Amino acid sequence: MAKIVIEKSVPLKGAVRISGAKNSALPLMAASLLSGERSVLHNVPRLRDVDTMKEIMEEIGAKIKREGDSFLIDTGNIHSIEAPYELVRKMRASILLLGPLLARCGRARISLPGGCAIGERPINLHLNALSSMGAEISLENGYINARAKRLKGAEIFFDIPTVTGTENTMMAACLAEGKTIIKNAAKEPEIADLADMLREMGADIEGDGTDKITIYGVKELRGAEHRIIPDRIEAGTFMIASVMTRGEVEIRECIPEHLGALIEKLEKVGAEIRVKKDSIFVKGPDVIKSVDIKTMPFPGFPTDLQAQFMAMMCIADGCSVIKETIFENRFMHVGELRRMGADIEVNGSQAIVKGKKHLLAAPVMATDLRASACLVLAGLVAEGGRTEVHRIYHLDRGYEMMENKFASLGAKIWRES
Ligand code: EPZ
Numbered sequence: 001m002a003k004i005v006i007e008k009s010v011p012l013k014g015a016v017r018i019s020g021a022k023n024s025a026l027p028l029m030a031a032s033l034l035s036g037e038r039s040v041l042h043n044v045p046r047l048r049d050v051d052t053m054k055e056i057m058e059e060i061g062a063k064i065k066r067e068g069d070s071f072l073i074d075t076g077n078i079h080s081i082e083a084p085y086e087l088v089r090k091m092r093a094s095i096l097l098l099g100p101l102l103a104r105c106g107r108a109r110i111s112l113p114g115g116c117a118i119g120e121r122p123i124n125l126h127l128n129a130l131s132s133m134g135a136e137i138s139l140e141n142g143y144i145n146a147r148a149k150r151l152k153g154a155e156i157f158f159d160i161p162t163v164t165g166t167e168n169t170m171m172a173a174c175l176a177e178g179k180t181i182i183k184n185a186a187k188e189p190e191i192a193d194l195a196d197m198l199r200e201m202g203a204d205i206e207g208d209g210t211d212k213i214t215i216y217g218v219k220e221l222r223g224a225e226h227r228i229i230p231d232r233i234e235a236g237t238f239m240i241a242s243v244m245t246r247g248e249v250e251i252r253e254c255i256p257e258h259l260g261a262l263i264e265k266l267e268k269v270g271a272e273i274r275v276k277k278d279s280i281f282v283k284g285p286d287v288i289k290s291v292d293i294k295t296m297p298f299p300g301f302p303t304d305l306q307a308q309f310m311a312m313m314c315i316a317d318g319c320s321v322i323k324e325t326i327f328e329n330r331f332m333h334v335g336e337l338r339r340m341g342a343d344i345e346v347n348g349s350q351a352i353v354k355g356k357k358h359l360l361a362a363p364v365m366a367t368d369l370r371a372s373a374c375l376v377l378a379g380l381v382a383e384g385g386r387t388e389v390h391r392i393y394h395l396d397r398g399y400e401m402m403e404n405k406f407a408s409l410g411a412k413i414w415r416e417s
Helices: 021-035 046-059 092-105 122-134 164-173 187-201 232-244 256-269 303-313 332-340 369-381 393-398 404-407
Strands: 004-005 014-016 040-041 063-067 070-074 105-112 137-138 145-147 155-157 181-182 204-206 213-218 224-227 249-253 271-275 281-283 319-323 343-347 350-353 361-366 386-390 411-416
Touching: 014 256, 014 361, 014 404, 021 040, 021 046, 021 092, 021 164, 021 187, 063 232, 063 281, 092 122, 092 145, 092 164, 092 256, 092 386, 122 137, 122 155, 122 164, 122 303, 122 411, 137 393, 145 204, 164 181, 164 187, 164 204, 164 213, 164 319, 187 204, 187 224, 232 249, 232 256, 232 303, 249 332, 249 386, 256 271, 256 281, 256 303, 303 319, 303 369, 332 343, 332 361, 332 369, 369 393, 369 404, 369 411
Parallel strands: 014 249, 040 224, 155 181, 361 386
Antiparallel strands: 004 386, 004 411, 040 070, 063 070, 105 145, 137 145, 181 213, 204 213, 249 281, 271 281, 319 350, 343 350
């Protein structure tokens, strides 16, 4: 099994280029199924999750060819409407095929995505939205069976601003008959990126980025060419790494407006931050001040940066409170950080982190994607030897060549099989 080995790092220095966003690439790939014409995606990151989505789409008949950082996607001959269990269980975001297949083919059979380490991850809001658009949905043998001659526009209110629920509904509504209004919609930047591509395909959408999105269904959509936005979570991960190592790092090809909540917190931590149009310079302070965070839907502090921020608070000068409000079990990294000497007390959805002078190098185990990033960050500052992060297939799901990027900034980090 591969592992990543890290020694205590010198202050990171230099510039790092951010890859295309995983959580944009996945819905954009699914959206290409809404048209029988060819689409082209640029800035496609090299990630396991993207590979899995490619595999599932090829299973159902799409032809996808990588040319450098681009995907040429031919969806002219979709001959199956089934996303099989053995692939869906590898990546629950396969649920994003439900809306497009239903809208394009009138049917879809998707294995129910199970839960995962961070939570039960129900999809009731997705299914309720599609049912209110006229889809007949049944669950049998662990599969969702959905069918609809033609979906009809509806007014949908999400109890929770679900990101992929909003994306699934948007995609389905583009080809539905009439108008769909989504209230309490998610406002993450990936939603706006998807809406941009759907408009390039000929969809009639407005309000993306706000909590009310209106879609006027059209008869059919054309292929499109679209560049994927940069990954704000990868960018945030490197910003936190610069602070933790007291480094001076320029994060290139990012969108600072997507990182407002983190920037505000890092300034409170004592970092010096200079924002340009498409880059952010982060200089770490000598003393890392402890700061409380509470994860919230965008534009609040992103849950996908909670674990990384906790790693930084482990070496802060005081006590910080970290509240996780999005997922019910997203503290799996706490046990591993404790193995490195961290002082963290968990009460339900709240973790109290008592900052220490330093962490201690140790072998640790990744439990989920962002927890693995948190452990790499902890390894960069841990004293007394080498930190080994095991089960790094979690990391490869969402970070493109993370160790190479850190090594280019001066970190002593490498992969061992
Ligand atoms: C997306 O997951 C992201 N994944 C997650 O990133 C991210 O953490 C999450 O949004 C929150 O920002 C992708 O975009 C592929 P939700 P998603 O539906 O859409 C509950 C990463 O590390 N809920 O917004 O699955 C749910 O249980 C991943 O890159 C329902 O109850 O998240 C959760 O508590 C992890 N019923 C809350 O809503 C539903 O039908 C938010 O979930 C749907 C969701």
